[in-house]
Amino acid sequence: MRVVTAAEMREVDRRATVDYGIAGLILMENAGLRVFECVRRVLGTLSGKLVVVLAGKGNNGGDALVAARHLVQHGARVRLFLDGDPAAVTGDAGVNLEIWRRLGERVYLLQDRNAIQVLQLALMRARLVVDGLYGTGFKGEIRDRARRVVEAVNESDKPVVAVDIPSGVEADTGAVRGTAIRADYTVCFGLPKLGHVLEPGANYVGELHVVDISLPRALLEAGEGRFLVTADMVRGWLPARAPDAHKGLFGHVLVVAGARGMLGAACLTARAAVRSGAGLVTLAVPRSLQETAAAFQPEIMTLGLSETGAGTVSRAAREQIEEFLGRADVLALGPGLSTRAETAEMVRELLPGLRLPCVLDADGLNAFAAGERPEAGGTAEGPFGRRPASGPLVITPHPGEMGRLLGVPAAEVQAGRLEIAERTAAEWGCTVVLKGARTLVAAPEKVTYINPTGNPGMATGGTGDVLTGMIAGLLAQGLPPERAAAAAVYLHGRAGDLAAAARGQMSLVAGDILEYLPAAVKELEPGNQSAGLTR
Numbered sequence: 001m002r003v004v005t006a007a008e009m010r011e012v013d014r015r016a017t018v019d020y021g022i023a024g025l026i027l028m029e030n031a032g033l034r035v036f037e038c039v040r041r042v043l044g045t046l047s048g049k050l051v052v053v054l055a056g057k058g059n060n061g062g063d064a065l066v067a068a069r070h071l072v073q074h075g076a077r078v079r080l081f082l083d084g085d086p087a088a089v090t091g092d093a094g095v096n097l098e099i100w101r102r103l104g105e106r107v108y109l110l111q112d113r114n115a116i117q118v119l120q121l122a123l124m125r126a127r128l129v130v131d132g133l134y135g136t137g138f139k140g141e142i143r144d145r146a147r148r149v150v151e152a153v154n155e156s157d158k159p160v161v162a163v164d165i166p167s168g169v170e171a172d173t174g175a176v177r178g179t180a181i182r183a184d185y186t187v188c189f190g191l192p193k194l195g196h197v198l199e200p201g202a203n204y205v206g207e208l209h210v211v212d213i214s215l216p217r218a219l220l221e222a223g224e225g226r227f228l229v230t231a232d233m234v235r236g237w238l239p240a241r242a243p244d245a246h247k248g249l250f251g252h253v254l255v256v257a258g259a260r261g262m263l264g265a266a267c268l269t270a271r272a273a274v275r276s277g278a279g280l281v282t283l284a285v286p287r288s289l290q291e292t293a294a295a296f297q298p299e300i301m302t303l304g305l306s307e308t309g310a311g312t313v314s315r316a317a318r319e320q321i322e323e324f325l326g327r328a329d330v331l332a333l334g335p336g337l338s339t340r341a342e343t344a345e346m347v348r349e350l351l352p353g354l355r356l357p358c359v360l361d362a363d364g365l366n367a368f369a370a371g372e373r374p375e376a377g378g379t380a381e382g383p384f385g386r387r388p389a390s391g392p393l394v395i396t397p398h399p400g401e402m403g404r405l406l407g408v409p410a411a412e413v414q415a416g417r418l419e420i421a422e423r424t425a426a427e428w429g430c431t432v433v434l435k436g437a438r439t440l441v442a443a444p445e446k447v448t449y450i451n452p453t454g455n456p457g458m459a460t461g462g463t464g465d466v467l468t469g470m471i472a473g474l475l476a477q478g479l480p481p482e483r484a485a486a487a488a489v490y491l492h493g494r495a496g497d498l499a500a501a502a503r504g505q506m507s508l509v510a511g512d513i514l515e516y517l518p519a520a521v522k523e524l525e526p527g528n529q530s531a532g533l534t535r
Contacts, residue, residue, distance in 0.1 A: 001191070001192065001210065001227060001228045001230055001233070002191050002220065002221070002223070002225060002226065002227055002228075003191065003192050003193065003194055003196075003197055003225075003226040003227060003228050003450055004191050004192075004193060004194070004225070004226070005171065005172045005193065005194060006136040006137055006171040006172055006193060007172075008225075009136060009171075009190065009191060009193060012190060012191070012215060012219045012220065013027065013190075013215070015219055016214075016215050016216060016219060020216050022214060022215075022216075024059075024091070024092045025092050025095060026214065027189075027213050027214065027215070028059065028062050028063055028066060028092045028093070028096065029066055030212075030213035030214050031063040031066065031163075031164070031187075031189050031213045032062075032063045032064070032065065032066020032067040032069070032070065032096075033066065033067075033070060034187050034189070034209075034211040034212075034213060035063060035064070035066075035067035035130060035132075035161060035163055035187045036066075036067045036070035036071060036074075038161050038185055038187050038209060039051065039067065039071065039128060039130065039161055040074070042128060042159060042161065042184075042185065043076075043127055043128055046071060046074045046075050046076040047074075047075035047076070048075065048076075048077065049076050049077065049127045049128075050076070050077045050078075050079065050122070050125050050126045050127055051068075051071055051076050051077070051078050051079075051126060051127065051128050051129070051130060052078075052079050052081065052119070052122050052123060052126045052128075052129045052130070052153075052158075053065075053067065053068040053071075053078055053079070053080045053081070053129075053130040053132065054081050054083065054110075054129065054130065054131055054132055054133045054149065054153070054167075055068070055080060055081070055082050055083065055132045055133070056082075056083045056084065056132060056133045056134055056135070056167075057082075057083065057084040057085075057088050057089050057093070058093060058135055058137065059091075059092065059093055059135060060132050060133070060134060060135030060136075060163050060164055061082070061083070061089065061093050061132050061133070062089075062091075062092050062093030062094075062095075062096050062097075063132055063163045063164065063189075064130055064131075064132025064163050065080070065093065065096040065097055065099075065100055065132075066096055067130055067132075067163070068080050068100065068105075068130070069096070069099060069100060069103065072103065072105060078105065079108060079122040079126070080100065080105065080106070080107055080108060081108045081109075081110050081115070081119055081122075081149075082097075082107050082108070082109055082110065083110045083111075083133055083146060083149070084110075084111070085111075086107065086109070110145060110146070110149060111145070115145075116145070116148050116149070116152060119149060119152055120152050120156075123152060123153065123156040123158060124156075126156070126158055127158070127159075128158060128159050128160070128161065129153055129156070129158050129159070129160045129161070130160075130161050130163065131153070131160055131161065131162045131163060131166060131167050131181045131183060132163040132167075133146065133149070133150075133167040133181070134167040134168065135163070135164055135165060135171075136164060136165055136171035136193055136195075137171075138165075138167065138168070138169075138170065138171070139170055139172075140177060141168075141177040141178040141179075142167065142168045142178055142179055142180070143178070147178065147179055150167060150168060150179050150180065150181055151179060153181060154179075154181065154182050159184045159185070160181060160182065160183045160184050160185070160206075161183065161184070161185045161186075161187060162181060162183035162185070162186040162187070162205070162206075163187060164186070164187065164188055164189050165186065165188070165193060165195055165196065165201075165205075166180050166181040166182070166183040166186060166201075166204045166205060167180060167181045168180025168181060168204075169181075169195045169201040169204050169205075170195055170201065171193040171194065171195040172193070172194055172195065173194065173195060173198065173201070173418075174194060174195040174196075174197070174198030174199060174200060174201030174202060175195075175200070175201065176200050176201060176204065180201075180204050181204065182204050182206075183204060183205060183206045184206040184207065185206050185207045185209060186205040186206055186207070186208050186209065187209050187211055188208060188209065188210045188211065189211060189213050189215075190210075190211075190212075190213060190215045190220055191210070191220055192208065192210055192228055194226070194418070196208055197228055197438060197450045197452060198417070198418065198438055198450070199437045199438055202437075202438055224445075224446065224447055225446070225447070225448070226447075226448045226449075226450065227447070227448070227449050227450070228449075228450050228452060229449050229450065229451050229452065229453075229486050229487075229489070229490045230452075231490075231523065231524060233486075234486070234487045234490050234491065234524055235524040237479060237483045237486075237487050238487065238521075238524060239277075239477050239478060239479070246279075247279035247280060248279060249279065250277055250278055250279030250476060250477050251278050251279055251280070251329040251330060251473075251475070251476025251477055251478070252278070252279060252280040252281070252282070252327060252328045252329050252330075252476065253270075253273040253278045253280070253281045253282070253328065253329070253330045253331075253332060253469075253472045253473060253475075253476050254282050254284060254303075254321075254324060254325060254328040254330070254331050254332070255269050255270045255273060255281065255282070255283045255284065255331075255332045255333075255335075255469065255472070256284045256305075256313065256321055256331065256332070256333045256334075256337075257269055257270075257283070257284075257285065257332070257333070257334060257335040257336050257337055257465075258283075258285040258286065258289055258293065258313075258335070258336045258337065259286060259289075259310075259311055259312040259313070259336055259337055259338040259340075259343070260286065260288070260289065260310065260311025260312065261311075262335075262336030262337075262338065263285065263289050263292060263293060263336065264336070264462065265335035265336030265362065265462065265465045266283060266285055266293065266335055266336050266465075267283070267293060267296040267297070267300075268335070268462050268465040268466050268469065268510055268511070268514070269283075269332055269335045269361075269465045269466070269468050269469035269472075270283040270293075270296075270297070270300045270469060271296070271297050271300065271466075271469065271514055272465070272466040272467070272468070272469025272470045272473065272514060272517075273332065273469040273470070273472045273473040273476070274297065274299050274300060274469075274473070275469075275470075275473070275514055275517050275518065276469065276470040276472075276473025276474055276488065276491075276517070277473055277474070277476075277477055278330075278472070278473040278476040278477065279476070280301070281299070281300050281301065281473075282300070282301040282302065282303055282324070282328070283300050283301070283302050283303070284302070284303040284304075284305050284317075284320075284321065284324070285302065285303075285304070285305065285313075286304070286305055286307035286308075286311050286312060286313055287304035287305060287306065287307055288304075288307060288311055289304075289311070290302050290303070290304035303320070303324060305317040305320055305321070306320065308340060308342055308343065310338070310340060312337065312338040312340045312342070312343045313337060313343050313346060314342055314343070314346065315342050315343075315345055315346045315349070317346060318346050318349055318350050321350060322350070322353070325354070325356060328356065329356060329357070329475075329476045330356060330357045330358070330359070330472045330475045330476045331354065331356060331357070331358045331359070331472075332358075332359045332361070332468050332469060332471075332472040333347065333350075333351075333358055333359070333360050333361070333364040334347070334360055334361040334362040334363050334364020334365060334366075334367075334468070335361055335362045335363070335364075335464075335465040335468055336362065336363065336465070337362070337363035337364060337367075338363055339363055339366050339367075343363070343367075344363070344366070344367035345367075347363075347364055347367040347368075348367055348368065351384055351385065351390070351393075352384075352385035352390055353390070354390050354391045354393075355390065355391045356391045357391050357392045357393075357394070357475045357481060358391060358392070358393050358394070359394045359395075359396065359468050359471045359472045359475065360384070360393060360394070360395045360396070361395070361396045361397075361464060361465070361467075361468040362401075362464065362465070362468075365395060365396075365397050365401045365404075365405060366401065366404065368383040368384060368405060369404035369405060370383075370404060370405060370406065370407030382424075382427055382428030382429065382430070383405055383428070384428060384430060392430075392431070392475075392481045393429075393430035393431070393481075394430065394431040394433060394471055394475070394481050394484070394485050395430055395431070395432055395433065396433040396435060396464065396467060396468055396471065396485075397432075397433075397434060397435065398434075398435045398436060398464065399413040399414050399417075399434070399435075399436060402420065402424075402434060405424075406420070406424070413434075414436070417434055417436070417440060418440060418448070420434070421434040421440045421442040421448070422442045422446070422448055424442075425442035425443055425444050426444055426446065428444075429444050430444065431443050431444070431481040431482050431485055433467075433471070433485050433489065435464060435467070437454070437456075438450055438451060438452070439451045439454070439489045439493070441482055441485045441486045441489060443481070443482035445482075447482055449482065449485075449486035449489075451486070451489045451490055451493055452490075452493075453489075453490055453491075453492075453493025453494045453496070453497055454492070454493030454496050454497065455493075455496055455497055455500050455505055455508075456505055457496065457499075457500045457504070457505025457506065457507075457508035458493070458496040458500075458508060458513070460508065460509055460510065461510065462509070462510030462511070463492075463496070463510045463513060465510065466492065466510050466513050466514060467488060467489065467492045470488035470491065470492055470517075471484050471485050471488040473488075474487055474488050491517065491520045491521060491524075492513060492517075494520040494523070495513045495514075495516040495517040495519070495520040496508065496512075496513050496516075498516040498519055498520060499512035499513060499515065499516045502516070
């Protein structure tokens with residue numbers, strides 16, 4: 001499902017009217033009707049129930065006016081509060097305001113001296129609030145009287161249905177500068193906007209319902225760009241298995257990872273690659289750890305590598321790894337490797353010569369941190385060498401690791417997650433998986449996937465190692481890098497959600513994600529159509 005900016009959505013609306021002749025009044029009527037239907041699903045019988053409707057001066061307010069009219073027609077009592085001078089409500093919204101008046105319904109003006117008190121009294125008796133104050137064109141901070149309105153709604157603890165986007169959330173960034181409506185449901189028209197799916201805005205949306213308002217499908221599906229990952233999308237990517245399939249058809253993953261005291265990271269990565277469907281997985285660890293690693297999971301083969309006195313992979317191991325890569329299809333490199341100088345040097349020497357797909361994570365990334373890599377790394381080629389002259393590369397940094405790669409604070413990465421992920425993917429020629437709430441997958445070809453699954457319980461050691469193995473396992477089965485990464489991120493988060501539902505977020509550990517991964521995958525098998533977070 002495409003995710004768009006406010007300007008892109010306006011262009012879709014414009015073309016629907018100009019190219020297809022669909023009048024704005026029709027689109028507004030359909031939008032308001034979808035909002036009404038959401039309210040009816042939440043409240044059930046409407047007769048006699050009080051609903052507070054907040055309407056702004058623009059088309060968002062017009063949508064709210066349509067919803068208010070349908071509520072009244074179905075027996076609800078509505079208190080309509082308008083933000084602004086009624087004379088300033090023009091166009092299609094003005095038409096619907098006039099209809100409201102001709103129905104004999106009252107308009108309460110939020111600019112009136114006692115309006116806040118009247119609103120607070122109405123909220124005390126209301127069963128639900130419809131938020132149509134500000135739409136996707138809003139930028140900046142809600143101030144003065146409007147801020148008091150938003151605070152009154154949030155403090156009322158009444159369920160809120162937002163019209164297209166909660167008031168105060170910026171549609172293009174998800175930024176909330178001050179305060180915003182905390183919605184329980186958001187009825188989004190046509191396509192989700194970036195503000196619906198990027199934090200912190202996503203935290204204000206509640207349940208996101210993406211609804212049809214008669215915008216032509218050709219306009220909604222046109223173009224590349226940014227996409228919200230959905231269950232149907234991932235279902236279509238996962239490879240089918242023929243009745244006569246054998247393990248050789250599903251790829252061989254080599255995992256180079258682990259060090260003394262950090263073998264667990266390596267084992268989690270290898271186990272995740274197996275659970276993600278790779279035909280064969282070999283775990284390469286320092287030689288002294290090989291016997292212990294072999295005991296973790298019998299389905300995984302092991303390889304002992306030359307090691308340093310500290311029990312880390314040595315520089316001499318590079319030749320062993322390169323020799324084995326002739327039998328492998330994908331390399332997963334980095335979890336638990338350590339940051340010892342000799343080990344990091346091995347990673348830096350190994351990566352440029354790779355000709356097969358590689359997933360680089362954790363200490364594999366730290367080997368290329370801005371303060372560690374040699375000047376020969378060259379900013380023009382990025383820290384990882386020339387791409388795609390070498391094999392496809394997927395990097396999986398959390399904000400701290402991305403900050404170290406760029407030489408900037410993690411807070412700067414967090415403040416510009418989307419722009420940084422997309423820019424670095426294009427400049428470095430690799431697929432960037434920027435982890436965190438709403439993990440981003442940005443490809444060099446200017447395609448970005450935004451993941452809706454996952455929960456705060458997954459913020460615990462080892463979950464990133466599991467993700468690395470999952471991406472490698474899907475790469476081994478032939479998925480393109482950006483799809484392997486996006487599918488893995490979705491399934492990783494979905495498994496985490498299933499685990500949290502069963503065991504709670506506080507007690508969730510990385511091994512739980514592995515345990516619930518089969519259930520997450522099974523949801524996407526033919527006949528299981530219930531998974532997905534948008535409606």
